[in-house]
Amino acid sequence: MQNPDVLESYTSAETILDSVTDGVFAVDTQRRITYFNSAAERILGLNRCQAIGRSCSAVFRSSLCGGFCPLNQTMASGGSVLDRHALVVNAIGNHIPVSVSTSVLKDRSGKTIGGVETFRALNGEDKQAETAGEYSTDYVASSEAMRLIVDLLPQIAASDSTVLIQGETGTGKEVLARSIHQLSARRQRPFVAVNCAALPDSLLESELFGYKAGAFTGAVKDKPGRFALAQGGTLFLDEIGDISPCLQVRLLRVLQERSFEPLGGTKSIRADVRVIVASNRDLWTLVQENGFRHDLYYRINVIRLDLPPLRERREEIPALVKHFIARFNRLQRRTISGISQEAMETLIGYDYPGNIRELENLIERAFVMCSNGMIQAFHLPDTLVRAAVPGSPSRLESAVKAVEIETLLQALSRQNYNREAAARELGMHKSTFFKKIKTLGIMLPHQDGRSSRRRRNGNGTHAAVS
Template sequence: MIDPKKISGPLTQETTQIILECISDGVFTIDYNWEITSFNRAAEEITGISRKEAIGRHCWEVFRSNMCEAECALKKTMEEGKPYVSTSAYIIDSNQKKIPISVSTSLLIDKHGEVLGGVEIFRDHSLVEALRKQLSASFHVEDIVSNSNAMKKIFTILPQISQSDATVLIEGETGTGKELMARAIHNMGPRKDKPFMAINCGALPDTLLESELFGYKKGAFTHAVKDKPGKFALARGGTVFLDEIGDTSPAFQVSLLRVLQEHEYTPLGGVEKEETDVRIIAATNRDLSELMEADQFRQDLYYRVNVVKLFLPPLRQRMEDVPLLVERFVSKLNLRQGKFIQGIDHAVLASLMSHTFPGNIRELENIIEHAFVLCQEGIISCDHLPGFLVQKKQTPCQAPVDDPVKAAQINLISDALARNNYNRNAAAKDLGIHKSTLFRRIKKLGIKL
């Protein structure tokens, strides 16, 4: 223990240095050339960069933070002469690992009151972030977040599906995240270190679709000056994702069926068959069983792709996910654009919860990105929303104003009932739920018919 009697007068530079070495927060100082002049022990441990390497280098060369390009807190302090406290950011350490941190900055002033440069204190929040992810694991798989019961059921069986090699059919409206789900299945399975190849079957005519998937040989057609491997060859050992498979022609369906049955194909213009070693995941925004009954989709192909079926509900049926998705999009856009938007205000959430989202999750992401263009800092308000949301007349709601999730559920059911002349069987079918489920929700939410 230090004897207080031995301490007299102001702290010496040596004592100050000892204190800086003992604290757990990283501390560094810069001069007006943005070159690091001091670097404490905690800064070395957090960044993985030694003091000898750091001193004399520009701060952005050492930290490689998302703040460095546009929203540098230390730069603001140097320009405005005022401190900034607890700004969230991240740095890239010496092992190329992203480290979440909080930052506080102030001017570096000597005893005569002269400004020598700036000082930054940063704290490693890796443990806090790990705990947060652990707590949210029940509604987070790969890049998919959800707190709805329907999605949680999918999350529960996803590990078993991923470990299998069975063909998967993912059904759901446009914008519900079918490709994200396919990537999650691939990344969680034994083929994760091999390629994931995606192709939109509805965007290409048959000849181009076949050449993209099967490849072609030199001379197969005009301008085919050399052999080109298709996605089945490029994805060997990995996964091929066939999006919008319901939009394919009967002729292409025959070719695809042969691949699924025989695990081999012939490139365009080729004579020898080539074996396939890929997992097939298909997706569609149409009901393949209805297309099959209408003779627009081959029955034998349907049963080949429909080994495991997953249905992704539209966003209007899982409105409890809106706050989670907004948080995800805000975080992603903050990192991409170098901003520090803190979130959305209550009025914005209420407006989003009253919207039916015909474009599903993709539409919600576009709305938040639109708001990011107009909002430079702080909280996203209604002024930053697209015009169609601001001008939309809000429907009267029987739920408390401070419960936007409940309000959205009531509005959704009320609208479905009104569209179907209050025929509850028809409304349940419109919502994609069983009639008994609708009755329970009407009673639970206290909807007056």
């Protein structure tokens, strides 16, 4: 039974809390949810009647649950936790970056009777990434391999340790670096990216550290480098394996001393910068081949993330395709409605040597070839159609799983997550449908949408549709 003091407090504040845009929920001393506001329903995709009475960790499935739980910290210490960043899994399995704050809840006598947690979604903060065509971790975390990486991001973002991201070209290394930046305390400061392979060594040094007027012929005025431009924020060094041994020595000194000198300068400048580096080559192999310094490797390899290629996480292709269609519709002011099953199966069966970047280019090409309606297989390049042939049982299994997940989610969405109606639409028995959802790991609200649809009966009153 809920504490009467808790019920009294919630009754007086319920109207106010339901009007705020931040999600708010409260728990009792057993961590059972006693209040769940409208914004929490919207962000997590759950109805409050599904949440109240359940354990908070079963409803608010956060990357901080367990040893890092801010609510547990608040309940134990009596102090508040402010603006801690995390990833939370919503009802349909998407990872949503949120900012979390917690406070203790006391009755009139000062006795602790529970706790309150507020959270707000951070998805809309990185408009620059959206404009540039980036995709958030929501779109690259549906495979088990990527979920393991994404679940670590809040802890990684909470520190200033150097991060090494390795993966093939086009796997989303810069996207992951931006995600770490957006989850960190530095998110209001600049994120500066440098492609180390795009510039010759002499230019790269001045690009990174800047120069003073008169440092060389043509240097008529001071120019700040990327380390200076990223002050207080994050510097992302892509393709670090391509820099020369000479520049490796200077970069090592900056990382060790946390200071640098512009070319032609005589005074050191403090580098208040979080450094994230990336490479599409195995740096340890380069070290063994004497192509990369041991000491620099150990300096940057504090936290290492290895991004798998898209061919090893094919179940993510439907979500990525859906995202790219929505983005190109927005950018090109088009109304492409989606993609046919045949075209989707073709995309899933392809190996993608260019990874996610290649998939994005294929969807952009399909937009050119498709004047309206739905993208069909004949809108894709002939070379891709010929190459997209399943070659192994594991590859076929991954492709089938991706198509099944997308098919079930689309049917559920059309039926307002009424699972029985979705099963009928697909011609499946409801028990088979429910078993398939569980087997594929699709997270859905416990309420199946039937109670939210109502109809009028003959005397003008409302009756629930069963």
